[in-house]
């Protein structure tokens with residue numbers, strides 16, 4: 001088991017996988033995943049819009065295949081994600097006239113959703129991203145999602161409580177992005193402390209880790225250590241490092257077809273220069289050193305395997321050529337892969 005075996009004394013090493021993998025075995029991807037990872041998480045198939053697209057209509061086909069894939073390969077299986085404002089169908093939150101449902105109705109829907117999904121995979125899915133992306137860096141730190149708007153702050157503890165009731169043995173995580181940003185770090189600590197103070201089960205904080213080449217390492221380390229000092233595990237849940245500029249302006253679809261746009265926002269569409277490969281390696285190596293320095297880091301999961309299928313090719317701008325992962329578009333290990341292996 002390549003990567004996972006190398007780092008077995010430090011943490012699990014995971015990959016986010018999608019149905020192109022678990023519905024089609026014996027591919028290049030399949031070989032890489034089986035040889036290098038001891039944990040998997042599903043990219044999309046366990047999100048609420050997929051699991052319960054309409055009220056009471058549960059669709060488990062892909063999620064079943066995902067869990068079987070993890071079991072067949074003896075992996076630590078992570079479910080993603082139970083309560084999130086994104087990729088969640090409207091019917092949860094609004095009635096036919098477009099008005100918000102009552103607090104009681106939303107809590108009831110949340111409970112049914114969580115208990116049906118977690119209950120189905122009880123004892124088989126080992127950990128759940130229970131709440132995803134509840135904080136922001138502005139104001140009081142709470143994201144004004146429909147969950148928050150309708151239920152209030154308690155939506156977080158209710159979600160953890162329902163998940164715990166559905167599978168008392170499953171690990172439960174709070175997951176969010178850019179947690180190296182001080183205001184987001186503090187907001188997360190506040191959310192997690194609430195749970196701990198009330199004696200509600202929470203096993204870890206998931207740091208998504210969708211980084212750029214210049215994401216500040218010291219801030220990342222500060223957050224890793226701060227979360228660990230709460231007494232919970234720290235999971236790196238969605239690691240990838242984009243080499244592309246992250247535009248602040250709004251880039252529209254038709255601009256996306258112009259040559260100026262390509263030059264500016266898709267500079268490596270014909271290949272990544274060697275010096276950039278090395279920058280990517282150095283960033284990965286520095287991150288892994290941080291993760292290895294903190295015993296509470298118990299899993300490092302990459303958001304994908306090959307650059308060919310990375311979501312970063314389409315986010316935050318569509319149709320680009322990014323290089324955020326450890327295997328290239330032809331499924332060959334990159335310089336960054338070897339750099340990480342050389343740490344051990």
Ligand code: XIL
Nearest residue numbers: 043044080081132177208210238311
């Ligand atoms: C992304 C998937 O990779 C895409 O395929 C999908 O279109 C959008 O969502 N944070 C998360 C993940 O928690 O679920 C997101 O995954 C990436 C950002």
